[in-house]
Amino acid sequence: MSNVSVIILAAGQGSRMKSSLPKVLHPIAGKALLQHVIDTAYQLNAAKIIGVYGHGGDIVPKTINDDNINWVVQEEQLGTGHAVDQAMPELKDNETALILYGDVPLIKTETLKHLIEQAKDDFALLTVYLDDPAGYGRIVRNKAGQVERIVEHKDASETEKQITEINTGILAVNAGELRSWLKRLDNSNAQGEYYLTDVIAMAVNDGMAIKTVHPESEEEVLGVNSRLQLAELESFYQLSNAQGLMAQGVTVIDPARLDIRGNVTVGNDVTLDINVILEGDVVIGDNVRVGANCVIKDATIDSGVVIQPMCHIEQAQIGAGSKVGPFARIRPGTKLSSETHVGNFVEIKNANIDKGSKINHLSYIGDTDMGKGVNIGAGTITCNYDGANKFRTEIGDNAFIGSDTQLIAPVKVGDGATIGAGSTITKDAPENELTLSRSKQTSIKGWKRPTKSRK
Ligand code: UD1
Ligand code: CA
Numbered sequence: 001m002s003n004v005s006v007i008i009l010a011a012g013q014g015s016r017m018k019s020s021l022p023k024v025l026h027p028i029a030g031k032a033l034l035q036h037v038i039d040t041a042y043q044l045n046a047a048k049i050i051g052v053y054g055h056g057g058d059i060v061p062k063t064i065n066d067d068n069i070n071w072v073v074q075e076e077q078l079g080t081g082h083a084v085d086q087a088m089p090e091l092k093d094n095e096t097a098l099i100l101y102g103d104v105p106l107i108k109t110e111t112l113k114h115l116i117e118q119a120k121d122d123f124a125l126l127t128v129y130l131d132d133p134a135g136y137g138r139i140v141r142n143k144a145g146q147v148e149r150i151v152e153h154k155d156a157s158e159t160e161k162q163i164t165e166i167n168t169g170i171l172a173v174n175a176g177e178l179r180s181w182l183k184r185l186d187n188s189n190a191q192g193e194y195y196l197t198d199v200i201a202m203a204v205n206d207g208m209a210i211k212t213v214h215p216e217s218e219e220e221v222l223g224v225n226s227r228l229q230l231a232e233l234e235s236f237y238q239l240s241n242a243q244g245l246m247a248q249g250v251t252v253i254d255p256a257r258l259d260i261r262g263n264v265t266v267g268n269d270v271t272l273d274i275n276v277i278l279e280g281d282v283v284i285g286d287n288v289r290v291g292a293n294c295v296i297k298d299a300t301i302d303s304g305v306v307i308q309p310m311c312h313i314e315q316a317q318i319g320a321g322s323k324v325g326p327f328a329r330i331r332p333g334t335k336l337s338s339e340t341h342v343g344n345f346v347e348i349k350n351a352n353i354d355k356g357s358k359i360n361h362l363s364y365i366g367d368t369d370m371g372k373g374v375n376i377g378a379g380t381i382t383c384n385y386d387g388a389n390k391f392r393t394e395i396g397d398n399a400f401i402g403s404d405t406q407l408i409a410p411v412k413v414g415d416g417a418t419i420g421a422g423s424t425i426t427k428d429a430p431e432n433e434l435t436l437s438r439s440k441q442t443s444i445k446g447w448k449r450p451t452k453s454r455k
Contacts, residue, residue: 003095004116005175006041007087010034010102011054011074016226022056023224024102025063028234029241030261030279033224034064036105043109044116047095050087051102060102079193080169085182093176096120099196101169104223106233111215112170118211119172123203126170127212128221136166137197139212147210149201154190165212167197168221177203245272267303291325299330302338316348319355337372354397367409368393377403377421384409396431 014023024034031039034051041049053060054074061071074086084099091097096119100107111126118124125147127139137150138160150167151160181199189195200210215221219236222229235256242255250270252258257274264278267286277295285303290296292309300317301307307318308325315332318324322340333350336342340353343360351368359365361378367390368382380401382393391409395401399413402421407413412428413435419425420436429435 004044004046004098004172005048005050005091005095006044006046006098006100007050007052007084007091008034008037008041008100008102009052009080009083010060011052011077011083012103013055013077014103014225017224017230018227022053022060024060026224026230028105028224028230029237029259032063033105034060034102037100037102037107038064038066038069040107040109040112041098041100044098044112046098048090050090052083052087054083079187079191080196081182081185081194081198084178084196085185085194088175088179088182091175091179093174093179095175096172097175097178098172099170101223103225104168104170104221106222106237107170107220108216111213111220112172115170115172115213118213119174122209122211123200124172124211124213125200126168126215126221127165128168128214128218129164130166130218131164133161133164133166137169138163139165139167141165146204147200147212148204150197152189152191152195152197168215169196170221173199173203177206177208262298273309285320294325331366365393367391368395370395371397371399371415373398374401375399376401377405379404380407381405382407382409402436 010024017023017026025032028036038049048070050070050072052072052074054077070090072086074083096116098116115124115126135153137152138156139147140149140151140160142148181202184202185194185198187194204210222233224230224233238259239255241260242252242258245266246252248266249268250266250272253273258272259277262280262282265283267284269287270284271289273290273292275293276290280298282296283300285301287303288301288305290307294307294311297314299313302318302320304321305318306323311325311328313330316330316334319336319338319340321338322336324342327344328342329347331349334348336353337355339356341358341360342348345362346359347364349366351365353370354372356372357370357374359376363376363380365382367384369392374395383406384390393407393409394412396413396415396417398416400418402419402423404422405419406424408426411425413419414429414431416432417429418434419429420434423437425437
């Protein structure tokens with residue numbers, strides 16, 4: 001929609017948040033409120049996106065850090081009409097201006113497309129009916145049911161306060177007309193502000209029809225003014241994410257206890273247990289089971305993988321049919337091939353683990369290339385760091401590393417090699433041989449354990 005430009009108001013302080021962070025930078029699903037709105041604006045393929053910032057200085061544009069946004073500053077917050085007016089020099093007369101709000105994060109692209117369609121020759125206004133309309137601007141209609149004007153709650157008469165159709169603030173209209181109306185605004189009202197809402201009566205006077213459009217759900221147009229409202233929208237958003245996954249064939253054990261903070265792609269018959277957090281870009285194949293309390297971020301989980309409870313996986317790939325956890329930490333740069341086993345209290349970082357290898361208990365494997373069918377005994381540590389540099393460990397196919405072994409990198413263990421338990425391996429271990437570095441076991445005859453002297 002290249003004949004549409006989007007203005008996003010984000011200059012307000014949000015004092016009820018009681019925060020040093022501007023309100024629009026608080027997150028829902030790990031993403032700033034304003035970023036949600038910007039992402040929706042991008043879906044509309046708008047000619048321009050104009051962000052109006054003010055309170056908190058340029059921390060808003062700096063944090064959003066997007067060169068495609070045209071930022072304009074509203075030095076003083078003199079009202080929504082004044083805010084929109086700051087953006088008008090960025091718009092051409094023949095385009096449609098769409099007004100959005102940085103603190104109304106869940107507005108849907110489909111609703112906005114519908115609104116824009118209605119703005120072709122008319123004034124399109126997004127309104128909604130609320131059981132409790134207190135605080136909102138009310139939509140005043142004439143006897144024929146046509147919109148005449150909007151009255152703000154603080155300026156409304158007792159009769160007008162009974163109106164339950166409210167102004168969401170979101171509207172679309174020809175930019176040239178809007179420009180001329182904004183020039184004529186004054187601030188003689190209860191709040192001494194330049195109200196954007198006053199342009200509706202001006203449009204009606206100019207003979208324009210006001211077309212109202214409604215969102216699919218109320219939550220789309222709810223704003224965030226407090227931490228409570230932030231939490232409420234977060235729950236709503238997460239619940240709709242969970243419903244979306246269930247519609248794609250995922251079993252979500254409890255939709256109220258799943259959090260998605262990014263983009264998730266799923267195969268068939270995936271099961272997600274309670275308190276799973278999926279962040280960034282997560283790709284999950286068919287028949288994957290994720291146990292309770294797992295955090296998975298920017299990772300690919302291939303089909304048939306079982307992740308037991310309490311695992312943390314980040315920037316990693318888990319190969320088909322592998323078993324991970326409980327209590328495993330898979331760190332960035334890890335690639336587990338198919339049918340690997342990673343058990344409890346195992347940390348793996350920047351390592352390639354080939355098919356069928358097992359690291360079942362209490363180990364640290366970092367900067368390592370491990371072959372197929374390797375067995376790593378409990379308590380094995382790759383000593384990859386000398387305090388300044390990192391070194392790699394290589395372990396060949398079918399090697400067997402005894403428990404409590406330290407592999408001092410750089411070091412190489414050959415194919416089929418066996419390392420005796422409790423060894424500190426500083427030199428390469430040849431293939432198919434037993435290598436061990438511990439001293440021989442001896443027993444001292446007649447040795448007495450020291451005893452405490454009685455006083
Ligand atoms: C506004 C509407 C009201 C509507 C309600 C929906 C007006 C006059 N009233 O009221 O009809 O029901 O929204 O939530 O428009 N902002 C700026 N600069 C300003 C003033 C506001 O950027 O100078 C931004 C705020 O950051 C906020 C938004 O505009 O995101 C709305 O402003 P707010 O003061 O909250 O308007 P309301 O009184 O809620
Ligand atoms: Ca508000």
